[in-house]
Every structure is written in C-alpha cells, then in structure tokens.
Amino acid sequence: MVVLVGLAAVLLMWLTVMPLTVLLMTSFHHVGTYGLASGEFTLDNFIKLFMQDDLPVLLGNTSVYVGGTIGLTTILASIWAWITERTDFKYKTTTRVLMMTVMGLPPIIQGFGWTLLLNPNNGYFNHLLRQFFNLESNYGPVNIYSMGMMVFISAFLLTPTVYLMLSGVIRNLDYKLEFPAILAGVHPMRRLMHIIMPILLPGLLSVVIYTVMIMIQVFDIPLTIGLTAGIHVLSTRIFLLSTADLGVPNYNLAAAFGVFLVIIAVGFMILYRHLTRMAEKFSVISGKNYRHVMTPLGLKRFGVYLYSSVFFLMALAPVLILAWASLLPFYRLPSIGALQAISLNNYWRLFDSQVFQTSFGNTVIVVLVGSTITVAFSLLVAYVALRTKGVVGQLVDVFAFLPIAIPHVVLGLAVLLLYVRTPIYGSIAVIIMAQVSVNLVFGVRSISSTLIQVHPDLERAAAICGTGRLKTIWLVLIPILRPSLINGWLFIFAHAMRDLAIPLIFLTSKTMVLSSALWMLWGYPNIPSGAALSMVLVGILVVLVVPIQIYASRLDAKAQG
Amino acid sequence: MGLKIEGVSKIYPNTIGGRALALDNVSLEIPTGAFLTLLGPSGCGKSTLLNMIAGLDDPTAGSITLNGRTIYDHVRKIQVPSAGRDISMVFQSYAIWPHMTVRENVEFPIHHGVKRITNTQQRREEARKAVAKVHLEALIDRAAPLLSGGQQQRVSLARALVQKPSLLLLDEPLSNLDATLRESMQKEIRSIVTSEGVTAVYVTHDQREALSMSDVIAVMSEGRIEQIGTPREIYFEPNNRFVADFIGSPNLIEATVESVEPASGRFLADTQLGKLLVKSKATAPVQGDAVTLVLRQQDFEFEPPPNTVNAVNLPVDQRAFFGGQVELVCDIGNQMISVYVDSRVDTLAQKVRVSYAPEHIHYF
Numbered sequence: 001m002v003v004l005v006g007l008a009a010v011l012l013m014w015l016t017v018m019p020l021t022v023l024l025m026t027s028f029h030h031v032g033t034y035g036l037a038s039g040e041f042t043l044d045n046f047i048k049l050f051m052q053d054d055l056p057v058l059l060g061n062t063s064v065y066v067g068g069t070i071g072l073t074t075i076l077a078s079i080w081a082w083i084t085e086r087t088d089f090k091y092k093t094t095t096r097v098l099m100m101t102v103m104g105l106p107p108i109i110q111g112f113g114w115t116l117l118l119n120p121n122n123g124y125f126n127h128l129l130r131q132f133f134n135l136e137s138n139y140g141p142v143n144i145y146s147m148g149m150m151v152f153i154s155a156f157l158l159t160p161t162v163y164l165m166l167s168g169v170i171r172n173l174d175y176k177l178e179f180p181a182i183l184a185g186v187h188p189m190r191r192l193m194h195i196i197m198p199i200l201l202p203g204l205l206s207v208v209i210y211t212v213m214i215m216i217q218v219f220d221i222p223l224t225i226g227l228t229a230g231i232h233v234l235s236t237r238i239f240l241l242s243t244a245d246l247g248v249p250n251y252n253l254a255a256a257f258g259v260f261l262v263i264i265a266v267g268f269m270i271l272y273r274h275l276t277r278m279a280e281k282f283s284v285i286s287g288k289n290y291r292h293v294m295t296p297l298g299l300k301r302f303g304v305y306l307y308s309s310v311f312f313l314m315a316l317a318p319v320l321i322l323a324w325a326s327l328l329p330f331y332r333l334p335s336i337g338a339l340q341a342i343s344l345n346n347y348w349r350l351f352d353s354q355v356f357q358t359s360f361g362n363t364v365i366v367v368l369v370g371s372t373i374t375v376a377f378s379l380l381v382a383y384v385a386l387r388t389k390g391v392v393g394q395l396v397d398v399f400a401f402l403p404i405a406i407p408h409v410v411l412g413l414a415v416l417l418l419y420v421r422t423p424i425y426g427s428i429a430v431i432i433m434a435q436v437s438v439n440l441v442f443g444v445r446s447i448s449s450t451l452i453q454v455h456p457d458l459e460r461a462a463a464i465c466g467t468g469r470l471k472t473i474w475l476v477l478i479p480i481l482r483p484s485l486i487n488g489w490l491f492i493f494a495h496a497m498r499d500l501a502i503p504l505i506f507l508t509s510k511t512m513v514l515s516s517a518l519w520m521l522w523g524y525p526n527i528p529s530g531a532a533l534s535m536v537l538v539g540i541l542v543v544l545v546v547p548i549q550i551y552a553s554r555l556d557a558k559a560q561g
Numbered sequence: 562m563g564l565k566i567e568g569v570s571k572i573y574p575n576t577i578g579g580r581a582l583a584l585d586n587v588s589l590e591i592p593t594g595a596f597l598t599l600l601g602p603s604g605c606g607k608s609t610l611l612n613m614i615a616g617l618d619d620p621t622a623g624s625i626t627l628n629g630r631t632i633y634d635h636v637r638k639i640q641v642p643s644a645g646r647d648i649s650m651v652f653q654s655y656a657i658w659p660h661m662t663v664r665e666n667v668e669f670p671i672h673h674g675v676k677r678i679t680n681t682q683q684r685r686e687e688a689r690k691a692v693a694k695v696h697l698e699a700l701i702d703r704a705a706p707l708l709s710g711g712q713q714q715r716v717s718l719a720r721a722l723v724q725k726p727s728l729l730l731l732d733e734p735l736s737n738l739d740a741t742l743r744e745s746m747q748k749e750i751r752s753i754v755t756s757e758g759v760t761a762v763y764v765t766h767d768q769r770e771a772l773s774m775s776d777v778i779a780v781m782s783e784g785r786i787e788q789i790g791t792p793r794e795i796y797f798e799p800n801n802r803f804v805a806d807f808i809g810s811p812n813l814i815e816a817t818v819e820s821v822e823p824a825s826g827r828f829l830a831d832t833q834l835g836k837l838l839v840k841s842k843a844t845a846p847v848q849g850d851a852v853t854l855v856l857r858q859q860d861f862e863f864e865p866p867p868n869t870v871n872a873v874n875l876p877v878d879q880r881a882f883f884g885g886q887v888e889l890v891c892d893i894g895n896q897m898i899s900v901y902v903d904s905r906v907d908t909l910a911q912k913v914r915v916s917y918a919p920e921h922i923h924y925f
Binding site: 177182 | 615616617643644645646648649650652654656658659660669670671673674675676717720721724
C-alpha cells in the first residue's frame with residue numbers, strides 16, 4: 001500500500017503539481033526566464049496584465065460569452081430534460097443516441113461547419129434567408145462573426161452535456177417524495193415550486209457551476225470564430241501569447257494570465273464541491289417511476305416533435321454542410337446543379353497527403369497510448385484516494401480534482417514551460433504527457449464514482465484468503481470496474497482525439513495530429529481537404545464512441561431497473 | 562361502507578414479450594374504521610394493490626369502492642385521480658421533504674392541497690395537533706433531515722393524519738427501523754389510528770407485525786389472496802400450506818382418514834407419527850380422505866400422564882435453546898417435527914414423550 005500511495009503521490013506531483021508550480025514561478029520571473037530556472041522574482045508580468053488597455057474588454061467578453069452560453073444552454077437542456085424525464089414522449093432512446101452523437105462531434109468541426117453555414121458573404125443559411133425574404137444585399141442577414149452567434153453555436157455544443165447532467169439529477173430524485181403531495185391534491189405547479197425545485201436546487205446549481213468551469217476553458221469556438229470576429233476571451237488570449245502566431249511568444253505574461261485564470265477556476269471548484277456535497281445530503285435513492293410523474297403530452301407532442309426536429313437539424317447542420325463540402329473539388333453552395341461535380345477525390349487526395357499520414361500516425365499513438373496511460377494512472381489515484389484513510393487520501397483526492405477547473409490551454413502551457421528547455425519538447429511524448437495531465441481528472445472522477453460503490457469488504461474477502469493487494473486489484477477490482485474503465489477510456493479517447501488546445505500549443509511539423517492538421521488545412525484555406533478530414537474525424541468518433549456509449553447507457557438503465 | 566375491492570387484476574407486459582400477472586382477480590371488503598393488513602413475501606403484489614387503491618398505479622381489471630363511492634372501475638371507465646380519493650399514505654422511505662421543518666412538512670398538505678385551510682391561525686393549529694398526536698411537539702421546528710428514522714416516520718404519519726383522510730395507507734412503514742423501535746412503533750401506530758377512527762390498509766412482510774396490529778389480515782402470494790381473516794383465524798386455522806408456512810411455520814403432517822367417529826365428533830388419522838385422533842370441524846371428512854394436519858410447536862404437552870390420547874415417543878435430533886423455551890427437533894424418518902418445551906421442564910433426554918390434544922389439531 002505504501003508503494004501505491006507513493007506512486008500516486010509521485011504521479012500527481014509530476015502531472016499536476018509540477019506544471020502548476022512552474023506556471024506560478026514563470027509568472028513571477030522576468031520575461032525570457034522560465035520555470036524552475038533561478039532568477040529574481042518580479043511582479044512585472046502581473047502589473048503588465050492589469051495595465052493592459054483591453055483587460056476590461058477581455059473580462060467583459062469572457063463573462064458575456066460564458067453567461068450567455070450557459071443561459072441559452074440551460075433553457076435548451078431543461079426543455080430536453082423535461083421531455084425525456086417527465087413526459088410520455090415516445091422517442092427517448094433516439095433522443096439519447098442523437099445527444100451522444102452531437103456530444104461526440106469535435107467543437108472545431110462545429111465551428112468550421114457553422115462558418116460555412118452562417119458567414120455573412122456566402123453562408124448557406126444566409127443564402128437561404130436572403131432568397132426567402134427576397135433581400136437585395138449580398139451580406140448577412142446573420143453574421144457569424146459576432147458574440148451573439150458565438151453564444152448560439154456554443155449553446156448547441158454544450159446542450160448534450162448539460163442535458164445528460166440535468167436528466168441525471170432529475171432521475172435521481174425519489175419520485176415518492178411527490179406522492180404525498182399528489183395524494184393531497186397539490187397542484188403540479190406548486191409541487192414543482194415547493195418540493196421539486198428546492199430539493200433539486202443544490203444539484204442544479206452544481207450543474208451550472210460545472211458548466212461555468214467547462215465554459216471558461218472552451219477554446220475551439222472562440223478560436224475558430226472569435227479570432228476572425230476580433231472577439232477575444234481569456235483562453236484565446238493565453239493561447240495567442242504562448243504561440244508564435246503574433247511574433248515572439250511571451251510565456252511569462254501568458255503564465256500570469258494562466259495564474260489569474262487558475263485562481264478564478266479554483267474559486268468555482270470550491271463552490272462546486274460545496275454544492276455537490278449539499279446535493280448528496282438531499283439525494284434519496286430513486287424508486288421506480290410510476291405513470292404519475294410522466295405527464296401525458298397530448299397535443300403538446302407536436303410542439304415537442306417540432307422542437308426536437310429543429311434542435312437536431314441545427315445541431316447536425318454543420319456536419320451536413322461539411323459532408324457536402326468534402327465531396328466537391330471546390331466549395332459551392334448546395335444546389336442540384338452542383339451535384340454533377342460530386343466525387344470522393346478529396347478523400348483519396350487527403351489519404352495520399354504527407355500531412356494526413358503524419359498526423360494520423362501521431363494521433364493513433366497519442367490517443368491510444370495517452371488514453372491507456374491515463375486510465376491506468378486514474379485507477380491508481382482513485383484507489384489511493386478512496387482506500388487510504390486520513391489526510392493522505394484526502395490530499396490525493398484534492399490534488400486529483402484540482403485540474404478540473406484549470407483550462408486546458410493553461411495546463412498545456414504549464415507542461416510546455418516544464419519541458420521547453422528539454423529534448424522531449426518537440427516530440428509527441430510531450431503532447432501525451434500534457435493530455436494525461438489534462439484528462440487525469442476525468443478518469444479519476446469516472447472511476448472513483450464506481451469504486452465508491454464497491455464495498456471494501458469485497459477486497460477484504462480476497463485479502464483474508466491470502467491474496468496479495470496487486471493480485472486483488474487485478475482479479476477482483478478490475479473485473480468489477482471494467483464497465484467504468486472502458487467508459488473512462490472511451491471518454492478520454494474521444495476528448496484526446498478532438499482536443500485542439502494542446503496540439504496547437506505544441507504544434508511543429510513533426511507533432512501534428514488530426515485536429516491540428518485540420519486547423520492548418522482550414523487556415524490555408526483548403527476547404528475541400530479540411531472538410532474531408534473533418535468527416536474522417538467525425539466518422540471515427542461516431543463509429544467508435546457512440547455505439548459503446550449507447551451500450552453503456554443501456555447497461556445503466558438496466559442496473560436502475 | 563368501508564373499502565371494497567372487486568376482481569382487481571394487473572397484467573404487466575414483461576421484457577421478453579410475454580405478460581406477467583402482478584395481481585390475479587383480487588377481491589376483499591372491510592368496514593369503515595377497520596385495520597386491514599396485506600401480508601406476504603416481497604413480490605406478492607401487496608404494494609401493487611396498495612398503489613392501486615391510492616391511484617398511483619392502474620389495474621387492468623376490476624373495481625375499487627371507498628365508502629360507497631366508486632373510485633376505480635375498469636368496465637365503466639371510472640378513474641378518480643389520486644387527489645380526489647381522499648386518501649393519504651405513509652411510505653417505507655418516509656418521503657419526508659428534506660428542505661422543510663417538521664411543521665412545514667405536516668402543514669404542507671393543508672396549505673397547498675385540495676383540503677386547503679386558508680386561515681393561517683387555524684392551519685397552524687391543525688398541524689400542531691397532528692404533530693402532538695405523534696408526540697413530536699418538542700421537535701416541531703427542527704429540520705426534517707436531522708430527525709431519526711423513527712421520528713421521520715412519525716412526521717410522515719402526522720402529515721397523513723392532518724388531512725383527515727377517509728382511508729390511510731401504510732406501505733411497510735416500519736421496515737427501515739430496528740427491531741425494538743419497530744415494536745413500540747407498532748403499538749403506537751395502532752393506537753393513533755384507532756383513536757382517529759380512520760380506516761387503514763397496512764402493508765408488511767412481517768407476520769408478527771400483522772398479527773399484533775390488525776383487525777383483518779389478507780395473506781397474499783403471487784398476486785392472489787391466499788386467505789383473509791382475523792389474526793386468530795389466520796394463525797390457528799390456516800387454509801393451506803402457504804399460509805401455514807408463512808404464519809409461524811407449524812408442523813404440517815400429511816394424513817389419511819382411517820375412520821370417522823360421528824358420536825364423539827372425531828376422526829382417526831393415519832400419519833408418520835402414528836394414528837392421531839382429530840376433532841372434526843363442521844364438515845367432517847370421510848374415510849379415505851387425504852388431509853394435512855397442523856401441529857403448532859407450542860401446543861405439544863411434554864411427558865403427559867399415562868393413557869393420554871395422541872401420545873407419541875420422539876427421538877431428539879437437535880436442541881436449540883431460546884431462553885424461556887427449548888426447541889426440540891425430532892427426526893421421524895421423512896420429515897422433522899419441531900416441539901417447543903419449557904426450558905425448566907426439559908429433561909435433555911435423547912427420547913421424549915409428547916402428546917397433542919385432539920381439539921387443538923387443525924387440518925385442511
């Protein structure tokens with residue numbers, strides 16, 4: 001056990017504590033001095049940060065973007081949660097499958113797809129709107145390069161995640177809590193206001209806070225749309241400061257921004273932990289659902305059908321337009337006439353290209369090795385955190401949870417600062433390491449949520465008959481945890497595959513992966529190849545991740561009776 | 562008047578395309594003010610029946626009448642919603658609202674429900690009285706999650722009583738409590754329900770609870786009522802093997818009627834224990850009938866005087882000491898016979914002589 005605790009501590013030091021220490025030190029060093037290098041400390045970077053003319057704009061943009069997206073997402077996701085959890089809507093499984101699919105779509109692809117649909121000059125939706133309303137202008141009426149549209153697109157991206165969390169919160173409510181009120185003849189509205197809402201409140205608030213934490217680090221949409229629009233948020237600013245896009249990178253100022261963001265994030269994290277604990281206090285194990293809590297939709301079902309169709313059409317529209325673009329030699333608006341030009345040539349050319357071959361090979365290594373290492377480390381950390389009593393377990397738990405709120409860009413930057421002067425910088429090993437740092441927290445969360453339900457007696461029973469600890473873990477724990485391990489692996493696989501922030505921070509010709517290759521192709525711009533590559537990414541994610549997620553959710557449903 | 566259930570069935574479509582019968586043509590009737598217990602193992606349909614009375618689940622056939630008013634009728638398509646049935650319920654999980662105090666929990670139904678009391682003063686007084694009935698006045702302003710299990714269940718009872726319902730349903734309310742608390746709560750619930758004069762239907766799987774609390778017990782198994790009667794009837798005169806096994810599991814001995822003595826109102830039964838004299842009931846069996854005899858463990862007489870009827874010698878296989886009494890497990894070849902003996906009288910011998918009075922032998 002001591003060995004395991006030691007190993008977990010070393011891992012956390014190496015993957016979380018070290019990068020963050022380096023980040024902190026860099027932010028206090030003079031420009032050009034990084035990480036653990038000695039040198040005098042200075043507040044220059046923070047002074048520079050707070051003296052920046054556009055700091056208020058930056059903070060304002062971030063708040064409006066985060067707040068707006070969460071507002072819109074909450075509305076969309078609440079309607080969905082109501083439909084699937086509280087009504088007799090028939091297509092609940094279809095809804096879940098589609099939600100998983102939307103969730104599996106990389107944000108960067110959503111960003112590119114929406115650009116094709118809504119850019120003010122030749123966006124397809126704009127084209128349709130102009131035709132429909134008979135507008136003379138060649139511009140607009142919708143401009144994707146605006147805060148409003150960034151919020152709109154991000155809301156579609158975020159809705160599946162929030163919906164899954166919300167429906168989980170609602171499903172875990174003991175339906176019996178409503179029965180006394182139903183029998184007393186309390187009006188449904190009053191039941192909602194006086195019983196359901198107050199009981200769910202901590203749970204709902206924790207969903208909101210969690211969403212805020214995700215949103216602060218959302219990077220792909222502000223990058224693909226915000227940069228062109230000139231709308232900067234904190235995460236894109238850190239990225240710009242730490243890449244060579246705009247001249248020499250200023251890692252020290254970037255680190256100062258990073259520290260600033262970490263402080264905000266940790267604040268939210270403390271609030272989140274507090275709220276989830278309160279939610280647990282209120283939570284009651286759910287019973288079976290009776291027909292009473294399922295409101296018959298009646299004629300309202302047509303409204304629900306309309307809402308569902310529009311929602312999923314919008315959520316999947318970016319993929320559809322990219323699929324279209326991937327079949328044409330050069331991008332044209334969808335029309336019958338353009339059908340003649342359709343071919344798979346873009347795909348063949350893409351598969352032949354050096355860029356694709358390098359990035360595909362790198363992706364396979366990064367994603368497979370990265371996810372596997374992450375899951376293995378996560379199991380170790382979760383085990384130590386839950387099975388060690390006292391301060392050690394708690395410390396491990398806190399440090400494993402800490403990075404959840406830290407934006408990927410910041411953690412990526414921190415890892416970069418740690419290795420920038422070492423030979424592994426510029427290899428894909430450093431990308432793997434950064435991604436393990438970033439994804440560890442998801443792995444730990446997913447595994448420990450199952451591990452907490454496994455009674456330690458199961459392991460004690462094995463230990464009593466003389467089985468060693470490692471053997472017990474291997475023979476008892478791992479088979480029990482298998483579904484959760486597979487799930488965690490897939491989740492990390494999908495995220496590592498679509499993550500853009502870290503590959504871009506470490507981008508060189510040798511370290512290109514599929515997501516950064518896509519970013520490059522789009523930047524040239526090479527829309528046909530970019531679209532083809534997008535479809536390849538979507539294809540891999542949908543084919544691999546969605547069926548297993550559906551299978552897992554079926555298992556969950558079965559386990560809940 | 563009272564509660565009348567006629568021909569209620571429930572068929573669920575099961576997962577493999579077939580149908581599962583959760584309730585099979587259940588009928589029963591109890592007068593106003595009676596305390597009915599639905600007793601049976603888990604999965605016997607007792608909670609399903611309770612939910613149907615409450616309107617939380619729908620039967621697929623039958624009708625339910627409460628105080629002369631039909632609240633459900635499958636044929637006539639009558640389905641009074643839960644809120645209109647004038648029923649309140651106490652749940653196994655208590656279903657106490659965790660964000661409210663004791664007073665708020667109890668006051669909620671008469672504040673927001675159909676039996677709303679608009680006068681705040683009067684409403685508070687009603688809630689206080691209900692809380693007083695369950696002896697929780699001292700804790701009336703405490704937050705509900707800070708109460709113990711037993712206290713929460715009292716709050717749940719007060720919340721049900723404050724509505725002055727025509728029918729009170731209790732769904733295994735004590736099964737989450739520890740044994741000693743359960744016994745004191747049994748007495749308390751029964752006395753509160755009696756003093757309120759409310760008709761009650763109580764669901765439990767605990768036979769002791771059912772016997773000690775009820776006016777009428779309906780023993781259920783696999784969706785059917787196996788027997789309905791007073792606790793004494795159910796205990797001393799079970800109708801069949803299931804009921805006998807479930808209530809105290811007495812010795813059940815297969816027997817053949819060898820001869821009937823109309824003069825003395827007895828018959829002679831041939832059994833593994835030898836020939837036993839049994840007092841006939843209203844309709845006496847005829848020669849050659851196969852009957853099952855019920856011999857309660859505690860009704861054996863230990864070492865009876867010579868010439869006592871129905872005396873047998875039994876070899877003792879095992880002894881289990883329970884304090885006041887000892888259980889002797891005796892092997893009679895193809896089955897075990899269990900006999901309770903006063904511990905101070907037991908001789909610890911390997912062979913004992915016991916007898917069983919003919920008038921105490923029940924048979925079916």
